[in-house]
Amino acid sequence: MNFHHLRIFWVVAKEGSLRAASQKLHLTQPTMSTQIHQLEDALGEPLFLRTGRRLVLTAAGRMTLEYAEEIFSLGRELESTFTQGLDTHRHRLHVGISSSLPKLVARELLRPAFQASPSVRIVCHEGRLDEMAVRLGQHRLQILLSDEPLTGEESHRATSHRVAESGVTFCAVAALRRPRMSSLSDCLATMPLLLPAPGMPLRRSLDAWFQRRGIQPRIAAEFDDTALLKDFAADGVGIAPVHTVAQKHAQKLYGLKPLGIAQGLRTEFFAISAKHALRHPLVSAILEQPLLRRTEH
Numbered sequence: 001m002n003f004h005h006l007r008i009f010w011v012v013a014k015e016g017s018l019r020a021a022s023q024k025l026h027l028t029q030p031t032m033s034t035q036i037h038q039l040e041d042a043l044g045e046p047l048f049l050r051t052g053r054r055l056v057l058t059a060a061g062r063m064t065l066e067y068a069e070e071i072f073s074l075g076r077e078l079e080s081t082f083t084q085g086l087d088t089h090r091h092r093l094h095v096g097i098s099s100s101l102p103k104l105v106a107r108e109l110l111r112p113a114f115q116a117s118p119s120v121r122i123v124c125h126e127g128r129l130d131e132m133a134v135r136l137g138q139h140r141l142q143i144l145l146s147d148e149p150l151t152g153e154e155s156h157r158a159t160s161h162r163v164a165e166s167g168v169t170f171c172a173v174a175a176l177r178r179p180r181m182s183s184l185s186d187c188l189a190t191m192p193l194l195l196p197a198p199g200m201p202l203r204r205s206l207d208a209w210f211q212r213r214g215i216q217p218r219i220a221a222e223f224d225d226t227a228l229l230k231d232f233a234a235d236g237v238g239i240a241p242v243h244t245v246a247q248k249h250a251q252k253l254y255g256l257k258p259l260g261i262a263q264g265l266r267t268e269f270f271a272i273s274a275k276h277a278l279r280h281p282l283v284s285a286i287l288e289q290p291l292l293r294r295t296e297h
Contacts, residue, residue, distance in 0.1 A: 003071075005039040008032050009047060010068040013061065016054055074140070092121045093282040096132035098146035100200045102226040104246035104253075105269060109145050109164060109286065116285035133158065136272065142280045144272040148201045157275055161287050164269040166245040168206070171256035173236050184260030185215055192220035192238035194229050202226075202267060206241060209265045230254045243267060 012021040018029040025032070040047050045060035057065060093113060097106050106124075114120055125132065125141065133154040135141045149160035170184060176191060188210075195217075196203040203222075210217055220238040223229040233240035234254040241262070242250045250256045271286050 001042050002035075002038065005035045005042075006064075006068055007072070008035050009039055009064065010072060012036065012048075012055065013057055013065045013068075018055070070140075092123070093143070093280060094123045094125065094141045096135055096141040096144035097124055097126045098129045098132060098144070098148075099126055099224070100129070100196070100202070100226075101145055101147045101269070102202075102243055102246060104249045105147070105164075105166070105243050106145055107249075108245055109269060109271065112285040112288075113282045116282055120282065122282075130154070133272070136274050139274065142273075143283045143286060146270050146272060147267065149270050150272055158272050159275055160270045160272050162268050163271045163287060164245065166243040166267050166269070168202070168241050168262040168265050168267060169244045169247045170239050170259045170262065171233065171242045171247065171250060172239045172259055173234060173255050174257060175236050176239065177257065177259065184262075185213065187239065187259050188215050188217050190218065193217045194221050194223065194233055194238040194240050195219055196226060196229065196241075197222045197224045200224075202241065202243075205265060205267055206262075209262055212264075230256065 008021070008025065008027070011025055012018060012032060015021040015024060018032055021027075022029050022032060036047065043060065043064065046058050047061035047064055048055040049058055050056075095110065097103075110122060113122060125135065127135075129144075129146050129148065129150070132141065132144050132146075133150055136144045137154065137157050144158075146160075149155070149162075150158050170188065172191070195206060198207075221229075221232060223232070230240055230242070230250060231254070232238065233256055239259060240250075240256060242256060244261065247256075247258060251258075271283075273283060273287070
């Protein structure tokens with residue numbers, strides 16, 4: 001692919017016509033049209049349809065525009081890095097956060113990076129683990145935080161470092177707490193429970209733990225977003241499972257007080273870095289932190 005042709009396509013797509021793009025690029029319209037056709041031949045798909053005097057992107061054109069936006073955005077960032085100096089780059093960190101990782105835990109994992117540099121600038125991107133892994137492989141992220149390691153094909157291009165572990169504490173607002181309940185099992189069997197959606201790492205661990213304990217929970221709601229789960233718990237809808245490393249923050253932010261710890265249940269958290277990539281100093285601060293093992297009794 002000729003990236004000069006891609007840039008011409010990008011400008012034409014943003015301007016909406018060859019005429020407007022020619023004024024911006026100082027190129028003739030026939031020259032630009034020829035080079036866009038060459039890009040279409042390289043990709044094997046038409047990128048524009050002509051509607052009157054305007055050019056309208058095809059489905060392939062819209063996809064190509066998305067990639068072009070990312071490519072030239074990275075180019076501007078590269079230029080900015082060297083213009084402002086490499087020291088600026090060393091204080092900026094692009095972090096991917098798996099959508100299943102609780103935000104309170106993500107904050108704990110990122111704390112060493114904030115402590116490492118007073119001028120740190122962290123840019124957080126959230127999404128599914130597989131989506132974030134692709135970005136990591138493209139060097140658009142410098143590290144990826146998750147509650148499960150990478151597996152499959154992506155695991156060959158990245159390393160999953162276990163940087164923390166935690167127990168799980170069941171919490172509820174004061175209005176739901178029942179003094180007559182003699183055990184956590186009684187609470188879980190009779191009171192409404194809020195759980196992560198099926199398939200999420202914490203949910204899989206909880207389901208296995210319930211089965212081992214012979215507990216049939218009364219599930220009131222399930223959530224893809226663990227922050228939303230805590231919002232509902234704060235409203236008194238049900239009991240929430242909270243990673244013990246973040247339990248104090250959950251109590252402070254949501255008013256959730258502990259009912260009891262899930263004995264024998266441990267969860268792990270991972271910082272995933274791309275193989276063969278230069279180690280960013282702020283990544284080192286995250287990877288070299290001591291494992292988070294809090295007192296949980």
